[in-house]
Amino acid sequence: MPVKLNSSDSDFAATFEAFLGLKREIDENVDRAVAEILEAVRTKGDAAVIAYTEQFDRLTLTPSTLQIEEAAFDAAAQEVSATTLEALKVAAARIEDFHARQRPTDLSYRDAEGNLLGYRWTPVDAVGLYVPGGTAAYPSSVLMNALPAKVAGVERRVMVVPSPDGKINPLVLVAARLAGITEAYRIGGAQAVGALAFGTHTIAAVDKIVGPGNAYVAAAKRRVFGKVGIDSIAGPSEILVVADGDNDPRWIAADLLSQAEHDTAAQSILITDDAAFAEAVEAAVVALLKRLPRSAIAQQSWNDYGAIIVVGALTDAPALVNHIAPEHLELAVADPEGMAAMVRHAGAIFLGRHTPEAIGDYLAGPNHVLPTSRTARFSSGLSVLDFMKRSSLIGCTAEGLRAIGPAAVLLAEAEGLDAHALSVAIRLANADAAQ
């Protein structure tokens, strides 16, 4: 049974805080094992990757079979139905179109003293995309991670995906080809992260690693951070629905369950101003759970981490939303845009009664990799910017330096950095000595 809160209760604030403080992450003591795996891959390369793949995935590889060959992609294409392939193509086109609008623009101008200032964006050279194997092998994640890299102009877009007992979800390979993956390897776990970060004889190192994974993958990404870039560490999925009494309770129940079915640690919260509607949604959840294939997972998530919060008025909702800072926020209210304007922290906002969160998971266009566990307070979903970086540009003319240099000399001296001061002063002293 989910937590039920009413904002008019005297202990609401304290109960709400306690609820927010619930720790949903599963702590696994994997860090030591991961450190060992990474060190082995760093020093022994392919041999270590092959040995761990044999141990964890029960799959015997050689350096020449690490890479997934074109024939495997071709075979996968045969296994996927025409309708599913068409749906993947629709998704890929929409995601690519949205992300193309995120391409940043360069800046270049001259200040009043004639000095050139600006910056320039360039793509990362090579990125690795981690794709989980087994039940969590989602082709939609392949599209969402690989397409922004392609749009950014990243040249090498490398996928790693474990294939336990030699099995790979053909949809993953089809999505990879659609999303423009340039090379792919049938490896996973910390050993795959190590191969991407350090490089091996067969697998050239990349500059950044993105994509979801289990606790081993997350720990490995944390450890190689600095050597390569990483995306954020994803926590369990979350949805917060703000709904008035004019919604169909079954629609809202389905939305709550669409997150709950991901994972027993997922979280679904309903905020409403209508107590009767809240009860109707709860009843609809119970009814839907009876017919869902993943009901055991969804039921446990809803029982352990679900919540229904009844507020006195919907105008109380934005403050709670901002405190929760949800990954996904649905505003199923009469004026969703008005309420959205009062929301400061949310990974993605789904506006109105006809926008189920799942439409964003697959093909609306925006990325489905979003900040979880209240990190929307300070971070954003995956975007083209995550695959690019900015170089500042500064170009002084002799006259321009003469205008702004003296203040820099003063500040460098005040900081006791005399070579800094000298490097400016020496040019001021004889600004015409060199061209």
Added chain:
Amino acid sequence: MPVKLNSSDSDFAATFEAFLGLKREIDENVDRAVAEILEAVRTKGDAAVIAYTEQFDRLTLTPSTLQIEEAAFDAAAQEVSATTLEALKVAAARIEDFHARQRPTDLSYRDAEGNLLGYRWTPVDAVGLYVPGGTAAYPSSVLMNALPAKVAGVERRVMVVPSPDGKINPLVLVAARLAGITEAYRIGGAQAVGALAFGTHTIAAVDKIVGPGNAYVAAAKRRVFGKVGIDSIAGPSEILVVADGDNDPRWIAADLLSQAEHDTAAQSILITDDAAFAEAVEAAVVALLKRLPRSAIAQQSWNDYGAIIVVGALTDAPALVNHIAPEHLELAVADPEGMAAMVRHAGAIFLGRHTPEAIGDYLAGPNHVLPTSRTARFSSGLSVLDFMKRSSLIGCTAEGLRAIGPAAVLLAEAEGLDAHALSVAIRLANADAAQ
């Protein structure tokens, strides 16, 4: 003596790789101590912060003296000369002007099916700025970290700065006031990072922590990452100068030493196509070292990590630059913009003979917090974007969902996520049932 390489030598590639692999970070085993400090601050709050400040800074505080009072800012203003204050104001104005041009724009459009798509940028609510005490207390760093947060619209801009034996650099306080710091505390080390991340009775928690610090501060930032956002972990400073023989060797020598004087682990590299010029620069470095107050530091950095690379032609330089991916790149050549166009990885590029790197440290305008240790391959300098985050917006109409929903249902079913499929399908089945 710095390393000397010539790109025409047969062993150049191997020697260059070995040089790049030099580990400049000082590994200190501080992580365990930091874990203890953070846990004490998390559970005991102010009392722990006060106890560690007594122990490490020899300063006795109470909850009411943790905060730096207005009177201390006033007193600091009295200690700073009018010319230095004026220089700080010039710097603050130029930095603010540049960063104002980085403010991102929102996106909102309708797709062909009538669905609203876009995103909206919002500032982080509260950020903590770590400012080191002692010799590394640089007012320029206060400006460079605090002003982008102000431009972003961050409401609480909190500075922490240790004051060993009760001493604070008055320039730091003056810069803090200029940069619009909204509250400041006289604490430092891992305990200050803990107070900012977890909050105490006196110090409200922030959402993101930025700013340089020692190994304890860096380890603490790594540990609280996730609970709050952090900026990158800064390594030792670096400069790479590409210069032809038409430069004044003393100018280039001063530039190389301006990084070397930061830190014995700093790195200065010269690439030139003129062997005689290389020798002249080396001689100029020796001569300048004799008159620099920080010559011991600069000398050791230059000896241990400095390098002079002579190339056959300047057209060979960009490939080496991209391999090095320097924090600071000076292009003191005839066509700096032409060469810059071939550079893919550099934190900041200084164009032409009249642009010493130090001008960017203080007041050119772009940020001086830049990616070190080859991380310019995948990351950027500090910017307004680091203090904002993006919420995606998706708003489907009933008709729009009818157009794109069926493909989403197919994909959700292909992934075995039936509640996802249901949440879309249920709206398609009776799209007119709700408003």
